[in-house]
Amino acid sequence: MTLAFVGKVFDGHEILGLGTVVVEGGEISRISRGEDIPPGAQLFKGDFIMPGMIDAHLHFFGVEEDNVMAWNLVSEVDAAIRSTRDMEILLRSGFTAVRDLGSKVGTRLSRLQRRGEILGPTVVASGYSLAITGGDDDPKELPLEMAQKLSYSFYCDSPHECRKAVRLAVRQGASVIKVYASGAFSQGGKIQPGFNVEELRTIVEESHRFGLRVASHAYGREALLTSITAGVDTVEHGLGLDEDVAEMMRERGICYVPTLATYEVPFEVSEPQAGKVREEMVRRHFTDDMRIAVTHGLKIALGTDYVGSRKRPHGRNYREAVLLSKYMGGIDVLRASTSVASECIGLNAGHLREGGSADLIVLRGDPSINSEDLAPQNVLYVVKSGKLYRGYGTINS
């Protein structure tokens, strides 16, 4: 069947104006100006047509709560059932690709989606993340053996163990490697260190040998410098970005995934001092970090760090675009949500091209003017690999 979509077209890079996107056999067969509907095609009209959005940083934790213990304790069965639901929600909210940076079920969701057995976006999955023993994602209330058994991370503590951990992730079917170059906000007044440069270098070398990119969770200058020196491909969160770090990232083409959306929601903080550190670093992230990232021309990608919990539910991932729009123009936000995100996670997606795979969305409103128009209630249709799905938007006509 031939499908024709008419509306204002954004191709992942530029606005083309009013146009028609024709989809046949899973591919975009034609993009033309104005209304140019092939005979016999089924016509769908909307205000705005663009590539499906991409979330470059999320987790399929399948839990309602936002704490490390819950993320570790959840059974694989519960995580799988809830995440399968989240996959469909993401797709119908306009996301046609996502990168899962550490979970119990990401590589399996990825495989089942590719095989067409479940509905959802393409998943670039890390499998288990790599972390140090006693790091922030290691629930220290539990005996170590139990924590490791339940974890969504491989704990590794030397170049040798870290090389092995990369291979274990490869064995799970990872298509990216996620590392913790630092902790988060748990250590009183300080950010806990993560891998040292020697361990990180080994991880990067081994990952690249397998053709996998490395995504590094980095809070603070030390972790940022260690990550960059070791040669990681994307910096996640990146709190504490400064001028020289940004310049090093730009020179090396390292992507920045600031995950602003996750900091909109208050975290459960057990130590008051950690709360103060968090508050100050987050305040700086929303001011200096973002200003520096934009002025240095970093490749900034949409990534929410949503986990599928009550406070960070999959389906509201467009929030990151809204937050980015405080620092970037509307078109740049759309690029960060499509072509730039795709480039950062190594997918051939995020653009509308003749002969290319048909992953696109049809919206009400104009998100190049107002990023809020990317909200699920404006998503009328989603096309994934050429197949048409209803979005959450109400169709009037």
Ligand SMILES: [Zn+2]
């Ligand atoms: Zn994360």
